Amino acid sequence: MKIVVCIKQVPDTTEIKIDPKTGTLIREGVPSIINPDDKGGLEMALQLKEEKGAHITVITMGPPQADLILREAFAMGADRAIHLTDRKFAGADTLATSYALAGALKKLDFDLLITGRQAIDGDTAQVGPQIAEHLDLPQVSYLEDLKFDGEKTFTMKRHIEEGYQILEVEAPCVVTVLASANNPRYMSVGGIVDAYQKEVEVWGKDQIEVDETLLGLKGSPTSVHKAFARGLKPAGELYEVDTDEAVGIIINKMKEKFIL
């Protein structure tokens, strides 16, 4: 079986702080990691490889430093790594990102394409399903588990609010995986050594099948109108009033904050 796993390098958002003076994100010194859901996806692929045998290609789109997560994927057990990087990809929203990735994935042969459900920097959960659409392949998102019958049918456990669903789909297909699906393995010592001897293939826009006008910032239907920090809390209001008035103030505050 051939598996491709899409991974993304993200800042560890639990470490991100807001500069109180400028109201902007402080990104210096924030460690970059493999996005947790993607790492769950890679681990799922590695387990399939152990059970049924598989060849695993990892692919990432991102700036030069994203090479690091491909090395980590090698060290965990990936067989091939592709780094999609080009200035023309910069500033892409989810549609333009998924379009570029799909352009690269069209060049690859696979039975199963795995992405994480969502990345912790954007939390959109859009790129996986959008890739599936660009490739005209069936999708199943929010995966907790996946079994392969050894022939061509996958049985999947999909998380939903009230429990889970069991679905069946034949290869080739696209799945998006939750970080909670498994506990990703650590890099092996031998793997770390190998990781830097293996070759990461670097692809730009000219190596993939795309219409350049649909890439990057220009190819993105959505744009950021403004961004702002949630902000430091202003000094709270304090009221010493009778019960009825107090209840009115509370209800108004809840309405103001769209809670009611």
Added chain:
Amino acid sequence: MNLEDYKGIYVFIEQREGFVQNVALELLGQARRLADELNDKVYAMLLGHNIAAKAQGLIAAGADEVLVVDAPELADYTTEPYTQAICKIINDRKPDSVLIGATTLGRDLGPRVSARVKTGLTADCTKIEVGANRELLMTRPAFGGNLMATIVCKNHRPQMGTVRPGVLFAIDADTSREGIITDYKVEFDSSKIKVKLVKTVKEETDLIDITEARILVSGGRGIGNQEGFDAMDSLATTLDAEVSASRAMVDAGYIGHERQVGQTGKTVRPDLYFAFGISGAIQHVAGMEDSDLIIAVNKDKDAPIFQVSDLGIVGDAKQIIKKLNERLNK
């Protein structure tokens, strides 16, 4: 693309086993407010099988027209047939905007549709407003909620967005509202329907995790007794909230340790944290100070809780809980 050709706010009506989900009514409410501001109309897209009976209620909830797509292919949700139906509506009707609930279903459907019709989709909006050029301004959290971003979709239509459940509010159902119910036919391309749903399994969701709650009604020593605790419980039910507590309530045995907020309990950051009769010891504050909105009620106007609260009320927590619950239930 001539943007003038695109009209109407279209809302995807999520139903599960025939039950219209609250998020759909919340979206209809928001769509109604936006449409009134834009002098536009609200359309509900009701997909499923044997679901036509639900259409009238959607008019009461704010729709001007309900498009009922009733087909066996839509009995249970899978991505492809739902995408085909929504895309047919979009291609035929040319909506100005399409709103979908940001549930596990909507977050599967939305991106698939947006890629098929090649437009922008803003995920998990917490606020939707009308901009200077009648475009929608959709605001959403990013970087784990550290940053807010307002997203626009300038030159593509429809403008699509998913919205988290419980963020927007429905309008009061008005059964006198008039609207049209349209039986909408879709021819499915069954060759593309490849995912088979084997079964749906419901699990007990009663295992509460207060860190997941959107609203927490939290109580401390000032709540006093079982009666005070029961009142908190009813308020929590009204608000679809969870009850939590300071260590004092846990030690007194009114509530389990799994609901304790603070250094030796859990760290929470709900959208709204009510601190009723909680003095605000640092150990407690450490567990809740990052909540989006903190409303504190305490008898002592010098209580440290008022240093972290957004809204503080000096008063009797028990009375205020009771009265607040009465008013909200009206």
